[in-house]
Amino acid sequence: MQNMTQVPGGKDDFQLVHHLTLKGSRFEIGRALAEEARRLGWAPTPGDPVVNRARRTWFERHWPQHHARMDGAAAILGDGPLCVTNHLLHRHPDPMNLPEDTELSFRTFERLRTLHERSKGVTMSPRDLRETLRSVRPREDPATPFRTMWTTVFDTADRTLSTSFYLGDGRRYTEELVFPGHDR
Incomplete structure (x- = not known):
């Protein structure tokens, strides 16, 4: 190491x-x-x-x-x-033809369809991508056991990986941490 x-x-x-x-x-x-x-x-x-x-x-x-x-x-x-992975998304190659969500899918398919629709045919800026990811993050609800554990954005132009992590109910998510590529 x-x-x-x-x-x-x-x-x-x-x-x-x-x-x-x-x-x-x-x-x-x-x-x-x-x-x-x-x-x-x-x-x-x-x-x-x-x-x-x-x-x-x-x-x-x-x-x-x-x-x-x-x-x-x-x-x-x-x-x-x-x-x-939350679901076997590899079985559904077209994000617009995913199955309907059920109580057990925690809106996973809906969130993927939303991400696909917003990014289809465009190159999103890092800021727009972060905003889109935040918009599909499940709301914090102690009665619902599902959370987004982390969100990651790979910026190929800046050669960085930026991520934020879930720390627990009431603690929200960390500030975004940025890790540079090894050649920087």
Whole structure:
């Protein structure tokens, strides 16, 4: 591990976030992330093997860099689910033809349709993208167990990753944290 810093959150918050800087091949980075996760006591929850296989196949075809990191993590943690998603969105290639939301989908499909409609055919500025993401963030309601855990914006022009994290009911979200690319 190159560097690890606690970013937002603490013992009284919903989540504690660390920023890790790692160097090496994609496989080595995945392995190092999994070693750190295991050191902190995390282990993947077994998932549906058919869904996991579909996710790994998608990453192998469309994002081989992440697939290599998944292979590195699997060398430490086994072939657990390393991709987090609320729903099987890969089964619905057209965002405008998603199924109707149910009580259990927490407006996920509606939010994705809104994001698609607002961004269709345009290049959004970082400011417009952030505003659009905030507009589809679920309202904080203690009676509803669903929250957006983090929001991330990749700015390819500035070569930055900006993110904010949910810290718990009544604590809202962190201020946006900006991480520069390694070549800056």
